Amino acid sequence: MYMNFNIILPGLEDAIITKAEEIKGTYRVHIKLPQRVQQCPECGNPTNLVHDYRIQRIQHLKMFERDTYLFYHKRRYRCLCGKRFPEKNKVVERYQRHTIEWNQALGIRVIQGKNFKDTAAQFRTSQATAIRRFDHISSGYLKEVKELPKVIAIDEYKGDTNEGKFQVIIANAQT
Numbered sequence: 001m002y003m004n005f006n007i008i009l010p011g012l013e014d015a016i017i018t019k020a021e022e023i024k025g026t027y028r029v030h031i032k033l034p035q036r037v038q039q040c041p042e043c044g045n046p047t048n049l050v051h052d053y054r055i056q057r058i059q060h061l062k063m064f065e066r067d068t069y070l071f072y073h074k075r076r077y078r079c080l081c082g083k084r085f086p087e088k089n090k091v092v093e094r095y096q097r098h099t100i101e102w103n104q105a106l107g108i109r110v111i112q113g114k115n116f117k118d119t120a121a122q123f124r125t126s127q128a129t130a131i132r133r134f135d136h137i138s139s140g141y142l143k144e145v146k147e148l149p150k151v152i153a154i155d156e157y158k159g160d161t162n163e164g165k166f167q168v169i170i171a172n173a174q175t
């Protein structure tokens with residue numbers, strides 16, 4: 001039997017919490033999404049027939065300072081054409097072990113945080129994952145320079161990246 005908790009999780013407003021428990025210092029939240037009409041990816045017809053549920057364990061943002069995992073009872077629907085498919089959701093992307101919310105928050109922290117090490121520890125992930133996230137986000141901001149600025153500022157500093165312990169920064173000194 002399920003008891004429905006009357007609270008929402010920010011970023012997961014859709015989710016219905018069916019159970020929440022603390023086990024060995026980690027916080028576990030069981031969720032499901034409301035049953036709703038889906039469009040069959042095969043034939044395009046609407047269906048709300050439930051095929052089954054699969055429980056997916058996903059790392060989420062810390063709650064109450066505890067490592068938090070969502071146990072997402074992911075519903076699979078079936079269509080009259082025979083197709084079976086998972087429900088649409090904003091909780092987790094395919095093949096991911098972290099929630100979308102977790103990935104977004106990490107994306108903000110790797111930019112704003114002091115270093116990758118602390119951020120990785122806070123998100124209980126590896127430094128390599130934090131760096132990959134940073135590279136992925138920052139690549140969108142990089143653009144080719146057509147003309148060098150009048151004044152160039154150069155500095156070296158110690159940091160941690162996949163490439164080594166020391167980095168160099170080259171900047172337009174006027175901007």
Ligand SMILES: [Zn+2]
Pocket residue numbers: 040041042043044045079080081082083
């Ligand atoms: Zn179908």
